Amino acid sequence: MTPTTSYISWPTTTASLSELLNIDTDVKKCHALTKRNARCKKDISKANSALIAYLLEKVITRGSFSAAQATLQEVSCLIMCRRYHQEEGPARLAEWETVLKPLKVVLIKNEDKEDTLKPEKETDNMSPITAVISSQPQIQPKSNTPITIPTPRRRSQSSPSTPTKPSPKLLQPKLLSPKSPKASHEFEDFSRPRSTLETNKAMKKLLLRPLKEQETKNGGNIYLYTYPESYHDAHPYIKIGFSQDVRKRMQNWKYRCGYDAKVLGEFPAEHYVKVERIVHAQLWNQRKREKVCSACNVRHQEWFKVDAMTASKIIALWTGWMRREPYDEEGNILDKWRVRVEGLDMADPDCWDLLVKGLFDDDVEESELSEGDNFAWSSDEQSEISEEDTFRGYETDKPEITFTDDESDDEAYVEDDER
Structure with missing residues (x-):
């Protein structure tokens, strides 16, 4: 069944995208139809279901069918059971193309990429001051005394009844103002x-x-x-x-x-x-x-x-x-940190504080431990590890924070694992 839609622009939520693609929001069963025209009852694995959810979020950030086609192709295969219906993925992708391609393209900011500031020369040459030329007629104040506006034009004969258009006047340079200083942000x-x-x-x-x-x-x-x-x-x-x-x-x-x-x-x-x-x-x-x-x-x-x-x-x-x-x-995490990360309780909301601020056995020289000492995951302030070492990167980081209320004169995600 070919999906139909009344949408005119690219979807912004996984729910709206799922509706457009005519797939379950939480994919648990194969989306193909059997020979009896009934929905296939084969399960989709939890891992694939989670991957589908991730890929749908990724599709949203693409902003157009052409940009999202490769990701959608992967989704079209994942929603089909591996045993019977993998070959139906391409047909489903073709159906999606007819639905998504006409939608209005939305520009998505990929803000987790390379720092893309303009080259220094280009940035330095961008002057915030510009001369503005006004070509609108000047409004004259009401007065019995006519005001003469000199214009750089040659002497010509004109009828007294013919209004004279003032020439463009050079105004004082002014700063470029924000396009919408009181714009609402949704x-x-x-x-x-x-x-x-x-x-x-x-x-x-x-x-x-x-x-x-x-x-x-x-x-x-x-x-x-x-x-x-x-x-x-x-x-x-x-x-x-x-x-x-x-x-x-x-x-x-x-x-x-x-x-x-x-x-x-x-x-x-x-x-x-x-x-x-x-x-x-x-x-x-x-x-x-x-x-x-x-x-x-x-x-x-x-x-x-x-x-x-x-x-x-x-x-x-x-x-x-x-x-x-x-x-x-080479960019690989050190073994000692790998062991510590893998030993954390992922159900503990404070596990990352423990990772960074906690005290581990290999943080202390062997000679400093008496026989029988065995401790880990401790934040005992009386230990021989200094407070600076124990809380490095947390309370002791205060000097590196620069708070300012100065009105000074971004980018990087979302093609990444976390999006």
Whole structure:
């Protein structure tokens, strides 16, 4: 049965996408029809069901059928049972093409990619001052005395009854103002919520995964900012991203989206792309997506409904952990950290504090332990490990946080594992 739809633009939720594709929101059974025209009752594995949910979220971020075709092809095979109906995947994909291809393309901001600031020369040449030429007639004040406006034109004979058009007048240069200084920003959930167990398992996978090429970069920053109009709100929406030059990134947002971002914090970070992804994964349930930016027509992905202090503590936790060099030169996690991560209780919401701040046997020199000493997963402040070592990357990170209320002059996800 070919799906039908009244939609005119690309879907923004997995529920609407599932409706368009005519598939179950929670895929548990094969979607093919038997010879008797009845739904196949063969089960879809839990692993494949979870993968389908992930891929559907990925499809949403693509914004068009052509961009999402490869992902949809994978989905079309996964919703069919392996035993009888794998060959029906291509036909299902063809049906989806007829439904999705006519939909209005939505530009999706892929905000977890390479830091894409304009080259320095180009940025430096972007002057915020421009001369504005007005070609509109000047409005004359009511007065009995006529006002003469000199115009650079040759003397010509004109009838007294013929109005004279004033020449264009050069106005004083003025600053480019935001396109929509009081624009309202509307957000929607980025994805379905995850349980503590699901969130922690996703983070575990991310931590154990070797560094990708982009994640090997050092010398960057994790920043968080909010809109100028929500700066004084108790719980504003907060954007969390990375950049090698935060000031230039804020200028980039200003020229692109028409607002002066209010920076709430900056955190120097090693492997800053990896750190950003870890932070985003931990704040999965607080993540939001802007429906559409009125200035640039992009759906920005990296917004969060979380208070700045909570976000700052999480960022400080992971920037501190990354300074301890948990990955080797080839980008693989060190064995001692692998053992620690794999030993965590994924059902414990505080397991990551324990990983970063906890005391482990191999943190203490063998000579410092008396016979019979055996301890791990301890945060005993009386131990011989200094507080600085124990809480590295957390409370001791305060000096690296720069809070400012200065109106200064982003990007990176979502093709990644966490999206």
